[in-house]
Amino acid sequence: MTSDELIAVLRLQSIPNIGDVTAKKIISHCGSAAEVFSQKAHHLLKIDGIGTHTLRNLQDKIHLEAAIAELEFIQSQNIDYTYFKDEDYPNYLKHCIDGPILLFKKGTIQLQERKIISVVGTRNITSYGTAFCERFIEEIAPLNPIIVSGFAYGVDICVHRAAIKHGLQTIGCLAHGLNQIYPKSHGRFTSEIEQNGGFFTEFWSNSSPERENFLRRNRIIAGLSEATLVVESAEKGGSLVTADIAHSYNRDVFAVPGRVQDKYSMGCNNLIKQQKAHMLSSAADLIYLLGWEVKDVSSKSVQKQLFVQMDELEYSIHSYLQKEGKQVLDDIALECQIPIFRVSATLFNMEMKGVVRPLPGKLFEAI
Structure with missing residues (x-):
């Protein structure tokens, strides 16, 4: 240019x-x-x-x-940039009508023909969320995806650091110009991230990290990726905004379920309940639903749990799905002669155990 x-x-x-x-x-x-x-x-x-x-x-x-x-x-400052008409402009973002006309970038970002996943969540990450982030990144690392997040406290920085630990490229999307870093305490991580990915922002050098900038930044996080994963979120929060944007872009959204009384699981549980997100219990769920190749993934990462204990109803449903393949809820209830409300609750428990998975079109299949 x-x-x-x-x-x-x-x-x-x-x-x-x-x-x-x-x-x-x-x-x-x-x-x-x-x-x-x-x-x-x-x-x-x-x-x-x-x-x-x-x-x-x-x-x-x-x-x-x-x-x-x-x-x-x-x-x-020798700042690099990419224009929405350029070949190196992020491919997924090109398909977003409101994608930035100009993106500034810093680091060693290489997007060509790469799988890209956004991972977001609360700034007040719990031990449950931390453990899940680290396990998810470890499980998905063999597929060598790029991990995108917002470089904020909590889930964001947790997944950035986990990605670096496992040799993955990671991208932080900023809500300000490249002449500063927010939060300041994360300045110690910038060099590592630039060596293993880098940063994107649409904001100029005179932009400060105002609230509305974070909301605008969220559409870049959602738009860069094939899918967005919400790890933990309260009933309201920026990560839910990102999930809604990803949903509006017709991208897959995943959410990690938690106990109903846990404050930072409420947002994820609601996404699942409202059918705005697939329930995700491991990287294998995402890999399967996105149709990614799994031949290079270790069996430990994607293998279903063996010897899972199931009650009589669960065993009946599982046996039916194994025999007939993918089925909708109504057919499962009819063929297994179980009331629909009980089938729905049972399928949820079976998802949690990792013996069935939901599919697009409200289908279910045995794992």
Whole structure:
């Protein structure tokens, strides 16, 4: 990209009321970002979403001055970037209508033909959440996926560090510019992450970690990945926003279940209950549902539990599914002659034991 085009892209980024959706529409209409600023007013007003107020902002030189200043910072710090039309722009993010037109990056990020998973959760991670994160990353490591998170306290930093421990590439999505790190205490981890992945952000050097920036950052976490996993979350939280965004992108969402009375399991349990997320008890669930190749994964990672104790109802359902293959809940209830409400509760218990798994289309199958 030429300096003139980059300045034009930065100028578009800086203009109020022009988000990424509108910016892409304008660039597409004009052919390039630089052409936007050479078009006559009556041509620009034909574009859906462009009114007289936005037109005045496009013509305001203050945004040009801001773009030039940011370009000087980018060049002085040797910051890399990727444009939404570039070949190296994240593939999954290209399919998100509101994906950033420009992403700044730092580190050794290599996305080509790689499996990518986002893992998010509460900042107040419990021992249960910590143990699950470490086990999940260990189990999925043989497939060599990239692990994406938000570099925040709790689940985020736990999965970043676990990924590095197991030799995986990991990416932190930031809610501020690359001239700072938040939280400051995580500065000690930046070098390791840059050597084993790196950081993405859409924010300029004058951006501070404001609340709304974290909400915007969440769409990048969701958009970068094939699927999003929520490990722990209270009834409300940023990780649930990320899960909702991933769901809106038609990406698979997974959630780790917990006890109903546990505060930081409520969000995950609700996602499962509302059928916004697949219940996940191990990496094998995600591997299977995403259709990933498992031939390189050790049997320890994906092998079903042997000699699991099942009661009479569970054994009846399991035997039926083994014989008939994938079945919907209604058919299971009919053929096994068990009331639907009991089948539903029994299947949940069987999922927890790892002897059945849910599938898209409300199907179930024996493991």
